[in-house]
Amino acid sequence: MPQAACPFCFRKVDTSKLAYQCTGHGSKPCEKSEDELRVQMTGNHAPSFPTFAAPTERGKQPICPKCGGVAKRRACPACHTAVPIGFVDSDSPMIGLIGSKGSGKTVLMTVLVKQLRETIGKQFMAAIKLTTDNPDGLGGLEAYKAHREDALFERGTLPSKTDWANAGNRRIPLVLEWQSTRTRMFGKTVPQSTILSFLDTAGEQLNSLEDTYSLDYIAACDSLIIALDPFAIPGARAKLNLPERAIQSTDGTPLHVIEHVTQMLRVELGVKNNKRIKLPVAVAFTKMDAFYRMMDRGNSIMNPPGRLPIYQEADGQAVHEQMRALLHDWNASDIDIHMSLNFDNFRFFGVSALGAEPDYAQETTAPGGIQPHRVEDPLLWILSKEGTIKAQ
Ligand SMILES: Nc1nc2c(ncn2[C@@H]2O[C@H](COP(=O)(O)OP(=O)(O)O)[C@@H](O)[C@H]2O)c(=O)[nH]1
Ligand SMILES: [Mg+2]
Numbered sequence: 001m002p003q004a005a006c007p008f009c010f011r012k013v014d015t016s017k018l019a020y021q022c023t024g025h026g027s028k029p030c031e032k033s034e035d036e037l038r039v040q041m042t043g044n045h046a047p048s049f050p051t052f053a054a055p056t057e058r059g060k061q062p063i064c065p066k067c068g069g070v071a072k073r074r075a076c077p078a079c080h081t082a083v084p085i086g087f088v089d090s091d092s093p094m095i096g097l098i099g100s101k102g103s104g105k106t107v108l109m110t111v112l113v114k115q116l117r118e119t120i121g122k123q124f125m126a127a128i129k130l131t132t133d134n135p136d137g138l139g140g141l142e143a144y145k146a147h148r149e150d151a152l153f154e155r156g157t158l159p160s161k162t163d164w165a166n167a168g169n170r171r172i173p174l175v176l177e178w179q180s181t182r183t184r185m186f187g188k189t190v191p192q193s194t195i196l197s198f199l200d201t202a203g204e205q206l207n208s209l210e211d212t213y214s215l216d217y218i219a220a221c222d223s224l225i226i227a228l229d230p231f232a233i234p235g236a237r238a239k240l241n242l243p244e245r246a247i248q249s250t251d252g253t254p255l256h257v258i259e260h261v262t263q264m265l266r267v268e269l270g271v272k273n274n275k276r277i278k279l280p281v282a283v284a285f286t287k288m289d290a291f292y293r294m295m296d297r298g299n300s301i302m303n304p305p306g307r308l309p310i311y312q313e314a315d316g317q318a319v320h321e322q323m324r325a326l327l328h329d330w331n332a333s334d335i336d337i338h339m340s341l342n343f344d345n346f347r348f349f350g351v352s353a354l355g356a357e358p359d360y361a362q363e364t365t366a367p368g369g370i371q372p373h374r375v376e377d378p379l380l381w382i383l384s385k386e387g388t389i390k391a392q
């Protein structure tokens with residue numbers, strides 16, 4: 001039975017037995033109302049049409065109990081949120097993104113989503129779409145575009161502390177559908193969908209054990225991207241001449257963040273102290289643009305990544321080694337040691353979502369605009385581990 005974590009409530013569900021949700025096209029009008037289960041599991045109060053279990057008899061049509069119409073939309077049986085159609089029968093991996101406050105997660109996600117849609121999709125011949133938990137009307141997508149994408153790319157303003165997706169006490173996962181093909185036996189290709197769910201989880205939320213939503217998320221993840229702020233490493237900061245406003249990470253050094261995540265993973269996944277954690281972890285150092293002027297021309301971190309429809313293993317290895325050397329220079333090899341001792345499968349990445357340093361005090365992007373550099377690398381590495389894309 002195909003199993004996957006629901007991208008909205010993170011419960012593992014059998015994707016061949018999803019619930020149905022009415023779309024209001026019966027012969028009599030159907031009514032939307034707040035769904036108790038949905039509120040309880042995700043905090044979403046938006047009214048929706050009735051969600052009901054799939055008929056158990058084979059060949060029987062899913063009929064809405066309220067209006068008698070045939071339902072076509074599928075929904076999570078645990079939280080009653082409508083899911084992208086590609087989730088049906090899939091065993092999609094769940095990829096988590098965590099890091100401390102100010103490490104650049106919101107900027108990274110916003111730039112990554114646009115980069116995936118506009119560049120990476122073409123590179124991998126994949127259709128990459130953003131879906132939200134609000135499939136009726138485009139409310140969710142429009143809000144995302146206005147508050148996240150346009151704010152950053154058109155108005156050049158950096159995310160505010162009370163971000164759109166973190167407003168109130170409800171956090172909204174960003175859900176992407178990556179549709180491509182997979183080659184079966186005899187060279188036959190079949191369509192394949194991978195659903196990616198990103199919850200922008202701040203370090204301080206990880207600290208409070210009451211935040212079960214974050215913990216459920218971490219526990220459901222098949223792989224993780226940890227965003228680390230190099231500005232929070234004293235030895236790295238000493239090499240720069242940063243204004244005070246650039247220093248935002250408040251909850252400890254990157255080593256503390258990593259140690260905390262390791263402890264949490266050990267508990268959540270039940271990994272004993274004498275075993276390494278198997279879950280693939282991409283450790284992404286953000287804001288690398290601040291160091292570009294100090295790097296040699298030939299440094300792989302500075303090189304443009306390849307544009308072939310494969311994950312380039314040698315290039316990834318080279319960046320990993322360059323990052324290790326930088327950690328050594330920054331007097332932060334303890335991060336490398338900690339990762340080696342605790343994880344079977346990790347890799348370092350050096351990314352820059354903005355591509356150039358912003359005006360930290362004004363909270364605006366550089367006059368030249370946004371030129372993302374290597375933002376997709378961590379995700380591509382993980383997708384190559386999951387088998388969604390090839391590695392070479
Ligand atoms: N130099 C540089 N600074 C960045 C970059 N991305 C984010 N920042 C800085 O880090 C701050 C926090 O970013 P944000 O994405 O809001 O962090 P979050 O709290 O982890 O979501 C921004 O206001 C910028 O000052 C980047 O690519 N380069
Ligand atoms: Mg944020």
Ligand SMILES: [Zn+2]
Pocket residue numbers: 006007008009010011076077078079080081
């Ligand atoms: Zn769910």
Ligand SMILES: [Zn+2]
Pocket residue numbers: 022023024025026030031049050064065066067068069
């Ligand atoms: Zn109905």
